[in-house]
Amino acid sequence: xxxxxxxxxxxxxxxxDRVTITCRASQSxxxxxNWYQQKPGKAPKLLxxxxxxxxxxxxxxxxxxxxxxxxxxxxSSLQPExxxxxxxxxxxxxxxxxxxxGTTVDIK
Amino acid sequence: QxxxxxxxxxxxxxxxxLSLTCTVSGGSLNPFYWSWIRQSPGRGLEWMAYLYYSGSTxxxxxxxxxxxxxxxxxxxQFSLKLTSVTAADTAIYYCTRGVGGRYHIDAFDIWGQxxxxxxxx
Numbered sequence: 001x002x003x004x005x006x007x008x009x010x011x012x013x014x015x016x017d018r019v020t021i022t023c024r025a026s027q028s029x030x031x032x033x034n035w036y037q038q039k040p041g042k043a044p045k046l047l048x049x050x051x052x053x054x055x056x057x058x059x060x061x062x063x064x065x066x067x068x069x070x071x072x073x074x075x076s077s078l079q080p081e082x083x084x085x086x087x088x089x090x091x092x093x094x095x096x097x098x099x100x101x102g103t104t105v106d107i108k
Numbered sequence: 109q110x111x112x113x114x115x116x117x118x119x120x121x122x123x124x125x126l127s128l129t130c131t132v133s134g135g136s137l138n139p140f141y142w143s144w145i146r147q148s149p150g151r152g153l154e155w156m157a158y159l160y161y162s163g164s165t166x167x168x169x170x171x172x173x174x175x176x177x178x179x180x181x182x183x184x185q186f187s188l189k190l191t192s193v194t195a196a197d198t199a200i201y202y203c204t205r206g207v208g209g210r211y212h213i214d215a216f217d218i219w220g221q222x223x224x225x226x227x228x229x
Contacts, residue, residue: 034215043202044153055217087153093211094167098182099153 001025004100006086010062019075021103023088028068032092035064035073038102039084047086048073056103075105083107110135112203112220114227120197120227126190130203130220133184137161141213142179142186147222148199149193158206158213159186200224 001055003026013019023033031051034043046055051071061076075082088100116128130142143158157177161166167175171190179186190197200222208214 032214036216043222044216045219046215046217049207049215051218089153089215091212091214092206096168097155097213099155101152 001031001096002029002098003092004098006088006100006103008103010104011071011108012106014108015078015080019077019078019082019105021105023066023071023073023087025069025071025090025092029090029092031089032090033064033071034061034091036087036089037068037084040089042076044087049063049072049094050102059078078105110205110218112205112218113221114200114201114203114220116201116225117225118224118226120225121229122194123192125139126193126197126225126227128188128201128203128223129185130187131183131185132205137181137184137186138178139210140149141208142177143204143206143213143216144177144188145202145204145216145219146199147202150196151199154199156188156190160210162183173175195227198227 005024007022015086034053035048038044053062063074085102089101111133113131138161141158144156147153157167175184176189179203202222203220204216205211205218207217
């Protein structure tokens with residue numbers, strides 16, 4: 001199995017802050033890495049796929065980078081609607097897709 | 109736009125079979141993947157299985173012995189059956205659409221709202 005870890009597990013930030021979340025895979029996954037945002041009581045929403053491609057309709061303040069085992073999700077200027085939990089997910093191993101444990105971004 | 113809606117019982121007894129259906133509206137089943145993902149406090153987000161619109165199925169090895177997914181193109185629905193459930197199967201169950209190439213699923217771009225299933229006597 002490819003294990004996904006995320007850091008930090010939670011963070012507090014203010015509107016306007018630049019926020020960076022890290023995701024690490026237990027083995028190289030090339031660029032087969034996706035990011036999702038989940039708000040309380042809602043389903044996850046795809047933000048970024050292929051490590052760095054923004055899903056249609058997602059604001060440009062979100063960006064993703066990385067390849068191999070280390071990836072980052074960056075929110076350039078945090079907005080009130082961005083307070084949520086963020087998950088990474090690998091699709092390198094299509095017979096066992098796995099998610100990270102999540103990073104919760106809350107208001108400082 | 110494409111929407112997914114899960115349906116099924118919210119309460120299932122231990123050792124019984126959990127059956128859920130996802131209805132796809134506003135779009136076609138092809139050429140996409142159709143998947144079930146569940147979420148619980150203890151396990152986080154767990155991919156369960158997906159199938160390609162043509163019918164090829166792929167299961168999480170940890171659930172494969174208890175799980176069956178199927179598709180009904182005539183109704184634009186796909187379904188999940190999980191046998192011999194225990195309290196550990198209590199979770200929110202999401203149906204999702206997967207995108208990618210013919211031989212590789214890339215990401216889940218559309219999700220249903222989720223349905224909570226509790227396993228309890």
